[in-house]
Amino acid sequence: MLPDRPAGDPGTPDPAAAADAPAPTPPVGRRTVLAAGIPAVVGLLGMSALTSPRPADLGDPGGDRQLTRTLTPHLSGHRRVAVAHLDGSGGVRFAGFGADENTEFEIGSVSKTFTGALLAEAISRGEVTTRTTVAEVLGDGAASSEIADVTFAELAIHTSGLPRLAPGTVAGSFLASFLRKDPYAGRDADQVIADALACSPSGRGSFAYSNLGVALQGQLLARAAGTDFAPLLTQRILEPLGLGGTYAPITAENLRETATRGHGGSGLPQAPWTMNGSAPAGGIRSTAADLATYLAGTLDGSAPGAAAASEILVESSATEHHGMNWFHEDFGDGTWHTFHNGMTGGFAAFVGFTPATGRGIVILTDTARSVDALAVDILTGEVAL
Numbered sequence: 001m002l003p004d005r006p007a008g009d010p011g012t013p014d015p016a017a018a019a020d021a022p023a024p025t026p027p028v029g030r031r032t033v034l035a036a037g038i039p040a041v042v043g044l045l046g047m048s049a050l051t052s053p054r055p056a057d058l059g060d061p062g063g064d065r066q067l068t069r070t071l072t073p074h075l076s077g078h079r080r081v082a083v084a085h086l087d088g089s090g091g092v093r094f095a096g097f098g099a100d101e102n103t104e105f106e107i108g109s110v111s112k113t114f115t116g117a118l119l120a121e122a123i124s125r126g127e128v129t130t131r132t133t134v135a136e137v138l139g140d141g142a143a144s145s146e147i148a149d150v151t152f153a154e155l156a157i158h159t160s161g162l163p164r165l166a167p168g169t170v171a172g173s174f175l176a177s178f179l180r181k182d183p184y185a186g187r188d189a190d191q192v193i194a195d196a197l198a199c200s201p202s203g204r205g206s207f208a209y210s211n212l213g214v215a216l217q218g219q220l221l222a223r224a225a226g227t228d229f230a231p232l233l234t235q236r237i238l239e240p241l242g243l244g245g246t247y248a249p250i251t252a253e254n255l256r257e258t259a260t261r262g263h264g265g266s267g268l269p270q271a272p273w274t275m276n277g278s279a280p281a282g283g284i285r286s287t288a289a290d291l292a293t294y295l296a297g298t299l300d301g302s303a304p305g306a307a308a309a310s311e312i313l314v315e316s317s318a319t320e321h322h323g324m325n326w327f328h329e330d331f332g333d334g335t336w337h338t339f340h341n342g343m344t345g346g347f348a349a350f351v352g353f354t355p356a357t358g359r360g361i362v363i364l365t366d367t368a369r370s371v372d373a374l375a376v377d378i379l380t381g382e383v384a385l
Contacts, residue, residue: 056267056367059098067095070385074374078367079263084292085378085385086299086353086360092292093385101289102245104258105364106273107349108342109211110291111248111284114237115218116325117298117305119152121236124305127224128152130313130324137220138193145197154204155217156324157313161201162213169195180268180345184275184283185252189219189229192277207316211281214325218280229280240304241297245287249274259285262346262366270346270368282342291351291362299353299360309338310355333380341372350375361385 059080061068067083075081080098082105087093094101122128128137135148142148147160154160165173166187173183187195196216202208222229230248238246249255252274261269275283286294297303301310308324315321321328321336328338339352350371353360361378363371377383 056263059096061095061097062100063095064093067093067385068097070383071095071374072097074383075365077369078365078371080260080366082288082362082364084288084295084360084362086292086296086358088358090296090358092296094288094292096288099364099366101292102287103364104245104256104260104285104287105349105366106262106342106344106347107284107286107291107351107364108273108282108344108347110286110340110342110349110351111280111282112214112325112342113298113308113340113351114233114284114294115214115221115280116156116308116323117237117303118221118232119156119217119324120305120308120311122221122224124307128221130156132224134197134216134220137224138197142197146200147196150201150204152217152220153313155210155213155220157322158207158209158213159205159314160210160213161204161208162196162199162210162216163202164208164210164212166192166195166199166212168198177345180264181271182252182273182275182345184273184278187277189222189277192216193219211278214281215275215278217325219277221280233284237304241290241293243286243290243294246284246290246294248279248284250276250279250283260366262344262368264346264368270344273344273346282344286364288362288364291364292360295351295353295360295362299355299358331376331380335380337376337379339375339379341370341375343368343370352376352379354379 056077056079058075058078082099082103083095085093130153131151133149133151135142150160176183192215196212218229222232225232230250233248252272255272264270298306298309309326311323312321313323319330326338326340328336330336335354335356337352337354342349346368348365348368348371350363352375361375363375365371378385
């Protein structure tokens, strides 16, 4: 997917796995983290360069007036935006621009946190541990692979040595992005697993953001549970939380009537990114209302798999820690914040909260322009809501 992590994409970076994976690489700086989370959508740059930009008009404001007044100056270049603000006292305020809390958006790499929740839930059920390896899930078919002994912890913290994309798919992904199509569409769960098993790890033990690694993580969890990723997500996370506006379509045929097309940075409309077998890394669609519920449950520990955000797998530096597909960082304000960002060909997203205060933020936009800087400033209080 596109950029995610304080710079988002269906591929945000997540170095974590203290006791369960090789020693972490040197700390990843905030700018690197924010940019690394963006999915691999290189082709979009090529298309943008060949197309005249189309001016974006921010949609009409709605919802909480104080929120819309404060946020409007920060949303130049965006069209439809939905925001949810957790105020720390159990209340949630919503605001939107051409959208409301029930409008559907692609959330890109924020999807990785749901895959992290599935890992934590599988651990609580005794199906796997953070030390469970690829070969232990797949059996003899993976025994000869160079990634046979890669663990769930390594996949969740991006230290497995797997590349961002499978080597044989880069050219096709570039072309699909250039044509404003879903660059992940052609490869199902079996193919994603085969792609990963065929890889030779590079730099294992060091942080390197990998959409392929998290896609493999999600597909392994589905195999361990004896089902597919989408029903596993629905049964274990979405239904228990009542997240009816959230789903993983997997293929374009499964998109709901509520699905809309987003816009690239140039303003051109983009095809939906459902991501097929790579959906665990960035193919989920959701709403501000659902993500506020998810965030609140993750924050107070009541949501299934909430331990994914609270259990630290690796402390890579004095200001950066990593959970199961969640990033923890002190952005310079002396406070720890937990977050993930995301981006696809036509959408961007950010979800984050501050454990010490209970405050949180969800920002969704149907334009592939990062909202990370704004979200981080909200978390740190530089932008007061």
